[in-house]
Amino acid sequence: MEKLEMLYEGKAKKVYKTDADNQYIVEYKDDATAFNGLKKGTITDKGIMNNTISSKLFELLEQKGIRTHYIKKLSDREMLVKKVTIVPLEVLVRNYAAGSMTKRYGIPEGTKMDSTVLEFCYKNDELGDPFINEYYIKAMKLAEEADVKIIENMALKINEILIEFMKGINIDLVDFKLEFGRTSEGEIILADEISPDTCRLWDAATHEKLDKDRFRRDMGKVEEGYMEVVNRICG
Numbered sequence: 321m322e323k324l325e326m327l328y329e330g331k332a333k334k335v336y337k338t339d340a341d342n343q344y345i346v347e348y349k350d351d352a353t354a355f356n357g358l359k360k361g362t363i364t365d366k367g368i369m370n371n372t373i374s375s376k377l378f379e380l381l382e383q384k385g386i387r388t389h390y391i392k393k394l395s396d397r398e399m400l401v402k403k404v405t406i407v408p409l410e411v412l413v414r415n416y417a418a419g420s421m422t423k424r425y426g427i428p429e430g431t432k433m434d435s436t437v438l439e440f441c442y443k444n445d446e447l448g449d450p451f452i453n454e455y456y457i458k459a460m461k462l463a464e465e466a467d468v469k470i471i472e473n474m475a476l477k478i479n480e481i482l483i484e485f486m487k488g489i490n491i492d493l494v495d496f497k498l499e500f501g502r503t504s505e506g507e508i509i510l511a512d513e514i515s516p517d518t519c520r521l522w523d524a525a526t527h528e529k530l531d532k533d534r535f536r537r538d539m540g541k542v543e544e545g546y547m548e549v550v551n552r553i554c555g
């Protein structure tokens with residue numbers, strides 16, 4: 321597998337072409353941003369930790385029948401993935417109130433939801449990824465109605481699988497963000513990453529935060545939080 325030119329650099333990852341058709345290499349960086357890039361920093365070895373965590377979770381989801389872009393982990397920071405066109409939606413799944421939900425609706429952080437909350441944002445950095453609904457998605461031609469249904473069903477199934485898995489390592493899955501892509505054959509599959517950058521993960525007993533909120537809120541012990549997740553997932 322030969323790594324060719326960089327196609328795209330995002331806030332946390334770089335994507336490279338390869339000599340294989342329909343396969344890209346994703347390289348995970350240590351750069352950390354929050355609040356749509358307003359806050360910038362570095363989390364030492366985050367790229368290595370997030371690649372490890374993401375790889376494990378994609379493997380778990382594949383085992384449980386979820387189609388993902390993951391092919392294999394190539395190195396500390398690199399993952400081989402299927403080439404997809406990203407659907408420009410951020411799909412947020414919430415089991416407990418936290419983050420923007422507490423601010424928008426005045427619900428105290430940590431309140432358990434009676435049922436799962438699914439939320440869409442329009443993936444557009446210039447606009448700050450604004451909240452969007454099915455009507456806008458259809459009217460703006462961001463995705464077909466049938467594809468939105470597929471994405472919703474996949475997100476809810478992924479939530480069930482991840483809740484169960486996290487319970488086994490004493491972590492409450494508070495909320496997370498997913499992105500989906502379309503393959504050249506037109507299939508919708510899970511893409512991007514699943515890591516403490518994109519999930520809120522709390523220790524089930526102490527409610528200690530083991531995710532990017534430690535960075536967002538200057539809580540300290542950021543690397544230690546990520547490492548704790550690596551150790552529990554790999555342990």
Ligand code: TMP
Nearest residue numbers: 418419420421495496497517518519520
């Ligand atoms: P929020 O509370 O800020 O809306 O975030 C909900 C979850 O989604 C949280 O786990 C962080 C994740 N997320 C991202 O990964 N990227 C983003 O751009 C946003 C807004 C949230």
Ligand code: ASP
Nearest residue numbers: 331353354355356357358
């Ligand atoms: N990932 C987004 C950013 O870089 C938002 C966040 O995670 O807080 O700003």
